[in-house]
Amino acid sequence: MRVLAALMVTLFIASCGYTSYNQRQIEGQWFSDSWTSDGEETGMRAWIAFDSDSTYRAIFNNGKEQGKYWIDGYKLYTHADGAEAIAVKIESLEEDKMALQMNRSGAKEVLMFTRANVTTVPGSPDIPDEE
Numbered sequence: 001m002r003v004l005a006a007l008m009v010t011l012f013i014a015s016c017g018y019t020s021y022n023q024r025q026i027e028g029q030w031f032s033d034s035w036t037s038d039g040e041e042t043g044m045r046a047w048i049a050f051d052s053d054s055t056y057r058a059i060f061n062n063g064k065e066q067g068k069y070w071i072d073g074y075k076l077y078t079h080a081d082g083a084e085a086i087a088v089k090i091e092s093l094e095e096d097k098m099a100l101q102m103n104r105s106g107a108k109e110v111l112m113f114t115r116a117n118v119t120t121v122p123g124s125p126d127i128p129d130e131e
Helices: 002-015
Strands: 028-037 046-050 054-059 063-072 075-080 086-095 097-104 107-115
Touching: 046 107
Parallel strands: none
Antiparallel strands: 028 046, 028 107, 046 054, 054 063, 063 075, 075 086, 086 097, 097 107
């Protein structure tokens, strides 16, 4: 019985602060409000569309990519066509706001996104479904 109680306490403590997200929560189009590296604004911006068929299209720092995505707990994985899969941490996710954290060459980068309504967002990138 003590082993069971200890296991329950361990599982409870391990689950504290752990948030699990699902794919439906991020479906849609997002544009970045800020992109910081070690707390300093980079001036870079991003646009990304997560589709219900587990594909995504994105513009990052003047480059385009597309591929598959999935969520496991609080990690968002993207697997761009012809590249290795990359995992980023979902720091927060609300109906219209999202914060993603990644580590690039030892620098903590945080991207803050707002859910886009492309009919009302001026200058929204036009990314074709297929090239």
